[in-house]
Amino acid sequence: xxxxxxxxxxxxxxxxxxxxxxxxxxxxxxxxxxxxxxxxxxxxxxxxxxxxxxxxxxxxxxxxxxxxxxxxxxxxxxxxxxxxxxxxxxxxxxxxxxxxxxxxxxxxxxxxxxxxxxxxxxxxxxxxxxxxxxxxxxxxxxxxx
Numbered sequence: 001x002x003x004x005x006x007x008x009x010x011x012x013x014x015x016x017x018x019x020x021x022x023x024x025x026x027x028x029x030x031x032x033x034x035x036x037x038x039x040x041x042x043x044x045x046x047x048x049x050x051x052x053x054x055x056x057x058x059x060x061x062x063x064x065x066x067x068x069x070x071x072x073x074x075x076x077x078x079x080x081x082x083x084x085x086x087x088x089x090x091x092x093x094x095x096x097x098x099x100x101x102x103x104x105x106x107x108x109x110x111x112x113x114x115x116x117x118x119x120x121x122x123x124x125x126x127x128x129x130x131x132x133x134x135x136x137x138x139x140x141x142x143x144x145x
Contacts, residue, residue, distance in 0.1 A: 003045045005060035006097055008082060008090075009053045013037045040086055042093055057082070059097060080109060 013036065016022050020033045027033050042059070043050075050056060054068040055078065062075050083090045083105060094102040 005045065005058050006093060007043055007046055007050075007065065008055075008057040008059055009041045009043060009046075009050050010055040010082070011039045011053050013039070040082065040089075042089060059093060062098075062101065076105070076108075080105060083109070 014034050015037060016027070017033055017035050020027055046056070046065075053066065056065040057063070057075065057078060058065045062079075064073070064075050064078060067073055067078065079090075091102065094105075
């Protein structure tokens with residue numbers, strides 16, 4: 001019996017950042033010297049090479065098959081990350097696989113974005129209000145000087 005589920009498989013590769021002196025002992029001890037490349041694939045079924053993947057999501061059953069970073073993250077949270085970064089591919093797959101779930105996630109993301117924008121706007125307005133100098137103060141200082 002073969003597995004026909006659709007999976008999102010993510011692998012991560014560590015590489016030195018540009019201009020890092022890799023010949024110096026201990027260069028990898030500093031996280032500022034390392035960058036990560038992300039390779040994401042969507043496949044039908046799992047292959048033997050997928051055992052090295054850091055993240056495997058079962059898109060068919062909406063389950064986290066493997067999470068090598070943090071085991072307590074729910075499927076929706078991880079899915080939203082990949083949707084935000086690879087939406088053109090996710091939309092094609094999930095549009096056919098489960099359009100209702102896709103609509104639900106898009107609605108949730110729109111609400112989260114709107115809430116973030118409102119919070120940023122409120123913080124900006126508060127900052128402007130705190131740093132505002134009353135006009136009367138400026139004029140009276142000029143007159144006295």
